[in-house]
Amino acid sequence: MLSGNVIAITSGKGGVGKSTVAVNLALSLANLGKKVALIDLDIYGYSVPKILGIKSKPKTMNNKIIPVGHENITVMSMGFLLKGNGPVVWRGPMLGKMIDHFFDDVIWGKQDYFILDLPPGTGDIALDLHHKLPKCQELIVTTPHPNAVHVAERAGMMAKQTNHTIVGIIENMSYFAPPHSNETYHLFGKGGGQTLAERLGTELLANIPITNPQENGDPAVLITEDHQLAQIYNSLAEKLIQNINMVKV
Numbered sequence: 001m002l003s004g005n006v007i008a009i010t011s012g013k014g015g016v017g018k019s020t021v022a023v024n025l026a027l028s029l030a031n032l033g034k035k036v037a038l039i040d041l042d043i044y045g046y047s048v049p050k051i052l053g054i055k056s057k058p059k060t061m062n063n064k065i066i067p068v069g070h071e072n073i074t075v076m077s078m079g080f081l082l083k084g085n086g087p088v089v090w091r092g093p094m095l096g097k098m099i100d101h102f103f104d105d106v107i108w109g110k111q112d113y114f115i116l117d118l119p120p121g122t123g124d125i126a127l128d129l130h131h132k133l134p135k136c137q138e139l140i141v142t143t144p145h146p147n148a149v150h151v152a153e154r155a156g157m158m159a160k161q162t163n164h165t166i167v168g169i170i171e172n173m174s175y176f177a178p179p180h181s182n183e184t185y186h187l188f189g190k191g192g193g194q195t196l197a198e199r200l201g202t203e204l205l206a207n208i209p210i211t212n213p214q215e216n217g218d219p220a221v222l223i224t225e226d227h228q229l230a231q232i233y234n235s236l237a238e239k240l241i242q243n244i245n246m247v248k249v
């Protein structure tokens with residue numbers, strides 16, 4: 001089993017930026033000196049290897065998997081176990097076995113934080129995880145759009161029903177602020193993250209703006225330290241550490 005604080009990044013809807021947030025948060029925590037492992041549990045829609053640009057595959061030792069070290073974090077993803085970009089066509093029980101495999105057959109060692117990138121919604125993997133990791137804490141990602149908030153609330157309610165602690169809300173794609181302009185555009189509406197936080201009785205930890213993808217695909221915190229997103233993610237990581245320390249599990 002995993003030895004360390006486990007934080008599941010979850011959402012209701014797909015495409016709200018869960019994987020992007022998981023990767024950047026993991027890197028930010030590591031930049032603050034924490035030992036961090038990132039587990040991509042989005043088995044059907046894994047994207048962490050691509051976001052991080054990881055080309056190498058895990059090695060094995062005594063029938064156990066050695067996860068891939070990248071920058072200053074340790075990573076495992078379904079994408080490492082497949083050849084090419086083929087689809088995963090599995091049913092629920094096989095997914096459960098895969099989660100066991102990722103937790104029990106990988107040499108993780110002790111970590112300060114395990115960041116789990118979950119698939120969207122409240123399906124088999126989320127349910128399995130709730131049973132396998134009762135002390136897991138959850139961070140919910142939404143956009144400001146009312147529809148995204150509405151579905152994210154269900155993910156939050158599932159967390160509560162299974163006694164998982166929600167450590168906070170992240171509002172991604174909050175606004176667009178064009179460079180060299182004082183204007184701010186709220187393309188997907190305004191206030192959704194705060195509304196969700198109030199409904200679930202938790203805190204809005206970050207508003208992350210819409211940015212153009214980096215030409216080289218680098219996630220935000222790998223680019224210059226004074227980049228706007230790097231500061232936002234570092235402050236998010238600091239708040240998260242604080243909130244997790246306050247929660248007794």
Ligand SMILES: Nc1ncnc2c1ncn2[C@@H]1O[C@H](COP(=O)(O)OP(=O)(O)OP(=O)(O)O)[C@@H](O)[C@H]1O
Nearest residue numbers: 014015016017018019020045120173208209210211
């Ligand atoms: N703040 C942002 N600004 C601009 N683009 C973003 C932002 N956050 C995420 N994206 C882009 O939106 C798309 C979806 O992001 P991502 O894959 O992280 O979402 P997800 O919630 O994990 O999706 P899925 O549920 O399909 O796994 C990606 O192309 C990503 O680069």
